[in-house]
Amino acid sequence: MKSLDLNLLAALDALLSTGSVSAAAQRMHLSPPAMSHALARIREALGDPILVRAGRKLMPTPRAVELREPVRRLIGDARELMQPGGASQLARMRREFVLRAPEGAGIVYGADLLALLQKAVPLATLRFIPESDSDAMALRDGRIDLDIGTMHDRGPEIQTSLLYEQQLVGVARAGHPLLAARITPKRFAAEPHVAITRRTRALEPLDSLLADAGVARRVVLSVPSAYGALMAAARSDMVACVPDHMVRTVAAALGLKSFKLPVAVPAEQVVQAWHPRLDADTAHRCLRECVATLPTSVSHGPLRQRAHKALLAG
Numbered sequence: 113m114k115s116l117d118l119n120l121l122a123a124l125d126a127l128l129s130t131g132s133v134s135a136a137a138q139r140m141h142l143s144p145p146a147m148s149h150a151l152a153r154i155r156e157a158l159g160d161p162i163l164v165r166a167g168r169k170l171m172p173t174p175r176a177v178e179l180r181e182p183v184r185r186l187i188g189d190a191r192e193l194m195q196p197g198g199a200s201q202l203a204r205m206r207r208e209f210v211l212r213a214p215e216g217a218g219i220v221y222g223a224d225l226l227a228l229l230q231k232a233v234p235l236a237t238l239r240f241i242p243e244s245d246s247d248a249m250a251l252r253d254g255r256i257d258l259d260i261g262t263m264h265d266r267g268p269e270i271q272t273s274l275l276y277e278q279q280l281v282g283v284a285r286a287g288h289p290l291l292a293a294r295i296t297p298k299r300f301a302a303e304p305h306v307a308i309t310r311r312t313r314a315l316e317p318l319d320s321l322l323a324d325a326g327v328a329r330r331v332v333l334s335v336p337s338a339y340g341a342l343m344a345a346a347r348s349d350m351v352a353c354v355p356d357h358m359v360r361t362v363a364a365a366l367g368l369k370s371f372k373l374p375v376a377v378p379a380e381q382v383v384q385a386w387h388p389r390l391d392a393d394t395a396h397r398c399l400r401e402c403v404a405t406l407p408t409s410v411s412h413g414p415l416r417q418r419a420h421k422a423l424l425a426g
Contacts, residue, residue, distance in 0.1 A: 120157070123150040125187045127163060128180045129253055131170055184254070188389045206235045207395050212250065213260040215242045215337035220361075221406050228402040233395050242336065251387045257396060258403065259385040271391060272383040275404060278355035279379045280318065282371045283345050283363065290351060290371075297374045301327035303351045306344040307334045318353060321375035342366060355380075 126136035127147075137147035155161055163170040172180070209229075211217075218240035229236050243261055250256045251270055260275070282300065284290055290303055301322055307329070310316070322328060333350060335341050341352035342359070346366040359370045384403050390396040 120150055120154055121183060121186060121190075123147065124154050124162075124179070125183050127151060127154070128172065128176055128183060131163065131172060133163075133170070185389050188393070202233045202395060202398065204235070205233055205395055207233060208237045208239055209258065209396075209399055210239045210241060210256045211258045211260060212241050212243060212256045216339040217260065219339075225402055225406060228405065229399055232398045236395065236399075251385060254387070257386065257390065258399060260382070260403065262380045262382055269388055270385050271388050272385045273400065273404065275382045275384055275406075276357075277379045277381055278357060280353050280373060280377050281356045281359055282351060282353055282373050283342065283359055283368045284351050284371070285346055285349070286367050286369050288349060288351075288369070291369055295371055295374050297322055297325040297327050300351070300374045301329050303330070304332045304349060305329045306341045306348075306350040306352045307331045308338055308341050308352075308354070309334050309336050318373065318375065318377050321377060325375060342368065 123136065123140060123142075126139045127133070127150075130136045130139065133147050133151060134144050137144045140147065142150075151162065158175065160173055160175040162173060162176045164173060165171075218238075222238060222240060226236075226238050229238070241256065251259055262278075282295070284303075290299060293299070319329060333344060335344060338352075338354040338358050339362075341354055342362060343366070344350055345352040346368055353373065356370070359368070362368070363370055384400060386396065386400065
């Protein structure tokens with residue numbers, strides 16, 4: 113960068129993150145003409161067009177793709193460097209954290225997580241967004257701060273920590289005919305099933321194991337969350353397969369009975385994932401520590417009661 117004004121780094125980061133002059137201008141609180149002028153200066157300094165028009169969109173050049181992560185790290189390091197450290201910094205910090213998590217997570221432990229976080233960061237806020245089955249770039253692009261779930265499509269640089277392991281179990285309403293005799297793969301697969309729409313479209317381990325046994329589930333309804341599947345099973349003759357800790361939380365209140373699946377499905381690891389540029393961020397580290405304390409208490413006390421009320425109200 114022979115003659116690049118360091119003040120343009122923030123503009124370059126916004127342009128590389130959004131891929132749009134107007135969106136970058138909005139993020140930087142500038143007018144579109146001012147951002148266009150900044151892009152012209154960046155192009156001149158770097159000797160590269162950075163963003164080129166392709167139809168109605170702007171596409172990054174190979175040089176722009178190469179610069180995206182180093183520029184973002186520089187911006188993050190500079191922001192951290194210029195902030196005072198310690199608890200006093202956290203007490204004054206206004207920060208919204210965006211968490212992508214399974215649908216219903218905000219209902220079950222959103223309020224508890226916020227209360228924990230605000231003990232250290234009183235002005236922090238949380239925004240939960242639902243899981244996406246196709247957007248693996250949200251962490252990398254900075255559109256979310258933390259990703260929670262059983263994700264398999266994260267990039268190689270993404271950091272993770274294990275929250276807990278969950279085992280799938282079957283559930284059906286009390287008195288369901290399936291529960292009257294030994295549950296074989298054939299009997300299990302023949303029932304109408306409510307399935308959970310997952311982030312990945314790959315074949316579920318359960319379905320692969322059933323296929324090995326020569327049968328296939330008859331899925332008649334798909335819903336976006338395990339809690340939706342539990343509600344559907346409670347109100348019909350459909351069978352659902354959900355994580356065991358969720359069943360323990362609400363089975364009695366919904367009149368559901370759980371049972372061991374007729375095939376041995378491996379346990380799933382639930383993790384929290386974040387981009388390494390946030391590793392040393394004090395507030396983000398505090399958020400991760402708060403999230404890590406929640407899973408062990410999901411099935412107990414006030415949190416359990418809140419889940420019951422929320423589900424029954426739905």
